[in-house]
Amino acid sequence: MWFPVGFTTRIAAMAFIAIFAASSAFGQQDPLPSWNDGAAKQAIEGFVEKVTEEEGPDYVAPDNRIAVFDNDGTLWVEHPAYTQLVFAIDRVKALAPEHPEWKDKQPFKAVLEGDMKTLAASGQKGIAELVMATHAGMTPAEFETIVEDWLAEAKHPRFKKPYTELAYQPMLELLSYLRDNGFKTFIVSGGGIEFMRPWTDRVYGIPPDQVVGSSIKTEFQDKDGDPELMRMPAMNFIDDGPGKPVGINQHIGQRPIAAFGNSDGDLQMLEWTTAGDGPRFGMIVHHTDAKREYAYDRDTKFGRLDKALDMAPEEGWTVVDMKNDWKQIFPPEPAP
Amino acid sequence: MWFPVGFTTRIAAMAFIAIFAASSAFGQQDPLPSWNDGAAKQAIEGFVEKVTEEEGPDYVAPDNRIAVFDNDGTLWVEHPAYTQLVFAIDRVKALAPEHPEWKDKQPFKAVLEGDMKTLAASGQKGIAELVMATHAGMTPAEFETIVEDWLAEAKHPRFKKPYTELAYQPMLELLSYLRDNGFKTFIVSGGGIEFMRPWTDRVYGIPPDQVVGSSIKTEFQDKDGDPELMRMPAMNFIDDGPGKPVGINQHIGQRPIAAFGNSDGDLQMLEWTTAGDGPRFGMIVHHTDAKREYAYDRDTKFGRLDKALDMAPEEGWTVVDMKNDWKQIFPPEPAP
Structure with missing residues (x-):
C-alpha cells in the first residue's frame, strides 16, 4: 500500500484529534457539571456505568437503553401554572x-x-x-x-424570560449524558404532544417522533383536492398517570429502563419502568428551592407530589433535592 | 506533539481503512444492486441525490428526511393472505x-x-x-x-420459508440506502403494531418506536402490586386508508417527504406525503410477477390496488413494475 506522505500525516493528525476529543468528552470532563457531588449524581452515574459495561452482569444493549422524561416540572418550570x-x-x-x-x-x-x-x-x-x-x-x-x-x-411572570429558556440546566446535561452513552431519550408528558413538538428538538435535543403526550383527535380531510389533517375538538388520549405506561407502550413499544418524573402523574410510569427485569432507574425531581425556583410537593395544583414521594424509598427511586443537588437551575445567560 | 511511531502508523492505517470503506459504500458500489436500471431506480436515486445536495435548491435537512413504508405487500409478501x-x-x-x-x-x-x-x-x-x-x-x-x-x-404455503425471510430484497436495499443518506425510516401499516414490533428491527433495521400500525386498547393494571399492561379486546386505532396520515401525525409528528406503498390502503398516505411543499416522493409497488411472486392489483382481497394506480401518473408517483424492475425478489439463501 502506498500513501503520499502529506496525506498520511494529515490523516494521523485528524485521527489524533478525534481520539483526543473523544477522551476529553467521555473521560476527563464532568458530564454533569451542574450537579453537586452527592447521592443523586452518584446514583445516575452508577446506573449508566453499570448498563454500559459490556462485560458486566447488568449490561443493556443500546437498542434497549430507553429513557423517558416527564416534561412539566421535570425538564422545565411548571409554576405558577403549566x-x-x-x-x-x-x-x-x-x-x-x-x-x-x-x-x-x-x-x-x-x-x-x-x-x-x-x-x-x-x-x-x-x-x-x-x-x-x-x-x-x-x-x-x-x-x-x-x-x-x-x-x-411570551415571558414567564417571575423570571421574565421565554419559557423555552427555563429548562433545567442539570436535566439538559443529563439528557446529553444519557444520549452520549447510547440511550434514546423520550418525553412522556401529560401536556399536549403538538404543543411540545415544535421546540423539543431545539431545547432538549429530542425530535418530534420521540415526544409522547396527550392529544386531541385529528381527522384526514380532502379539502378541494388538497389532502389535509384537521385538529378536532375532542380528546384522543390523556397521557397522564396510568395513561403514561399505555402511551409509552403504544408509542415506544418497549419498557424503558429509566424514568424521570416529578409528580404523582408520573407514578405509574415510574412503577412500570422500575418493575421490569434487569437494571432499572427511577428518579423524582423534588422542588425544594423556593429561592432559585419553587418549593412545592403535596399541596399544589400543578405537579402535586405525594404518593410517589412516599413510595420512593421502598421502590428505590432516587429523589433529587433541587436545592442541594443542583448547582444551578437554568442555563447560563448567553453572552450579550 | 509527540507520537510513538507504531501508534501513528496504526492510526493512519485505521483511518485509511475507514475512508476506503466509506468511499466504497457511498461512491463506488451500487447501493441498489437488486434493482434493474430503469425509470424506478433512476427516480429513487434522483430524489435522494436532490434532497441530500447541500448547496442544491431541493436540499432537505436530515431531521426532515422522514420516509414511511407500508408493510404488507410493500416490504414483505401479503399473498395468498396477510x-x-x-x-x-x-x-x-x-x-x-x-x-x-x-x-x-x-x-x-x-x-x-x-x-x-x-x-x-x-x-x-x-x-x-x-x-x-x-x-x-x-x-x-x-x-x-x-x-x-x-x-x-410457521412457513409460507408456497415458498416454504419463514415469513420473515420473505421480505423483498430490493426494498431492504432501499431502506438501507435511505438510512445511509440520513433518512429516518418508519413502517406505517394497517397491520397490528405489536405483531410487527418483535421482528422489524431484525428484518428491516427498523426499531420498535419507528413502527406505526393498528392497535387494540391496552390498559394499565396493578396486579397484586405488580404493575402491568393488559391487552384488551377492543380496537384502539385503525392505521389504514385515511388513518395512515393520522397515525403518521400522531406518531412521527411531521409530514414525511417520501412514502412507499402498494395498495389503495396507502392512497391517503401517498396523497398527504406528496402534497407537501418542497421535494416529495411517492412510490407504489405493483405486483406484476406471477412467476417469482404474485400478480394482482384491482381484483384481490388482499392489497387491492385500483384508485391509487389510476392516480399515479397525474400525481407523479413512481410505479414499480416488480417483474421488470426487480432483479431478484427475495434475499439470497444463506450458505448452508
Missing part, C-alpha cells in the same frame, strides 16, 4: 373578539375577567374546554405556527 | 380446546372447519372478532413471545 395553560388563556384572550358569546360563558368568562379562582374551580373539565376552543379547528402545521409565535413573545 | 390473518387462524386452532363454544360460533366455526369462503364472507367484522379473541387477554411481552414462537415455526 405553560400550556398560560398559552390557552392567552389564546382565549386573542380569540375573544371572534367569540362575543364567551363574555357570558364559563370558563371563558373567568379567563377574560382574570378570575383565576373561578377558572381553577372549573377543574379538568373547564381546562379541557379551553383546550378544545383554542387548540382545534386548524391543521397541525397551523397550530405549530401559533405555538412558535406565542413562545417567541 | 401473514397476521394466517397467525390469527393458527391461534384460533391452538386455542380451540379451551373454547368448545367456538365449534358452533362464526367466524370461529369457519376457521376450525377450514371454510375460508364463510370466513371471507364474515368480512372485516369477522376478522376483527378473530383478532380480539387471539390478540387480547395478555401483556404486550406475553403477546410478543407468542408472535416470535409462531414466526419461528
Whole structure:
C-alpha cells in the first residue's frame, strides 16, 4: 500500500484529534457539571456505568437503553401554572373578539375577567374546554405556527424570560449524558404532544417522533383536492398517570429502563419502568428551592407530589433535592 | 506533539481503512444492486441525490428526511393472505380446546372447519372478532413471545420459508440506502403494531418506536402490586386508508417527504406525503410477477390496488413494475 506522505500525516493528525476529543468528552470532563457531588449524581452515574459495561452482569444493549422524561416540572418550570395553560388563556384572550358569546360563558368568562379562582374551580373539565376552543379547528402545521409565535413573545411572570429558556440546566446535561452513552431519550408528558413538538428538538435535543403526550383527535380531510389533517375538538388520549405506561407502550413499544418524573402523574410510569427485569432507574425531581425556583410537593395544583414521594424509598427511586443537588437551575445567560 | 511511531502508523492505517470503506459504500458500489436500471431506480436515486445536495435548491435537512413504508405487500409478501390473518387462524386452532363454544360460533366455526369462503364472507367484522379473541387477554411481552414462537415455526404455503425471510430484497436495499443518506425510516401499516414490533428491527433495521400500525386498547393494571399492561379486546386505532396520515401525525409528528406503498390502503398516505411543499416522493409497488411472486392489483382481497394506480401518473408517483424492475425478489439463501 502506498500513501503520499502529506496525506498520511494529515490523516494521523485528524485521527489524533478525534481520539483526543473523544477522551476529553467521555473521560476527563464532568458530564454533569451542574450537579453537586452527592447521592443523586452518584446514583445516575452508577446506573449508566453499570448498563454500559459490556462485560458486566447488568449490561443493556443500546437498542434497549430507553429513557423517558416527564416534561412539566421535570425538564422545565411548571409554576405558577403549566405553560400550556398560560398559552390557552392567552389564546382565549386573542380569540375573544371572534367569540362575543364567551363574555357570558364559563370558563371563558373567568379567563377574560382574570378570575383565576373561578377558572381553577372549573377543574379538568373547564381546562379541557379551553383546550378544545383554542387548540382545534386548524391543521397541525397551523397550530405549530401559533405555538412558535406565542413562545417567541411570551415571558414567564417571575423570571421574565421565554419559557423555552427555563429548562433545567442539570436535566439538559443529563439528557446529553444519557444520549452520549447510547440511550434514546423520550418525553412522556401529560401536556399536549403538538404543543411540545415544535421546540423539543431545539431545547432538549429530542425530535418530534420521540415526544409522547396527550392529544386531541385529528381527522384526514380532502379539502378541494388538497389532502389535509384537521385538529378536532375532542380528546384522543390523556397521557397522564396510568395513561403514561399505555402511551409509552403504544408509542415506544418497549419498557424503558429509566424514568424521570416529578409528580404523582408520573407514578405509574415510574412503577412500570422500575418493575421490569434487569437494571432499572427511577428518579423524582423534588422542588425544594423556593429561592432559585419553587418549593412545592403535596399541596399544589400543578405537579402535586405525594404518593410517589412516599413510595420512593421502598421502590428505590432516587429523589433529587433541587436545592442541594443542583448547582444551578437554568442555563447560563448567553453572552450579550 | 509527540507520537510513538507504531501508534501513528496504526492510526493512519485505521483511518485509511475507514475512508476506503466509506468511499466504497457511498461512491463506488451500487447501493441498489437488486434493482434493474430503469425509470424506478433512476427516480429513487434522483430524489435522494436532490434532497441530500447541500448547496442544491431541493436540499432537505436530515431531521426532515422522514420516509414511511407500508408493510404488507410493500416490504414483505401479503399473498395468498396477510401473514397476521394466517397467525390469527393458527391461534384460533391452538386455542380451540379451551373454547368448545367456538365449534358452533362464526367466524370461529369457519376457521376450525377450514371454510375460508364463510370466513371471507364474515368480512372485516369477522376478522376483527378473530383478532380480539387471539390478540387480547395478555401483556404486550406475553403477546410478543407468542408472535416470535409462531414466526419461528410457521412457513409460507408456497415458498416454504419463514415469513420473515420473505421480505423483498430490493426494498431492504432501499431502506438501507435511505438510512445511509440520513433518512429516518418508519413502517406505517394497517397491520397490528405489536405483531410487527418483535421482528422489524431484525428484518428491516427498523426499531420498535419507528413502527406505526393498528392497535387494540391496552390498559394499565396493578396486579397484586405488580404493575402491568393488559391487552384488551377492543380496537384502539385503525392505521389504514385515511388513518395512515393520522397515525403518521400522531406518531412521527411531521409530514414525511417520501412514502412507499402498494395498495389503495396507502392512497391517503401517498396523497398527504406528496402534497407537501418542497421535494416529495411517492412510490407504489405493483405486483406484476406471477412467476417469482404474485400478480394482482384491482381484483384481490388482499392489497387491492385500483384508485391509487389510476392516480399515479397525474400525481407523479413512481410505479414499480416488480417483474421488470426487480432483479431478484427475495434475499439470497444463506450458505448452508
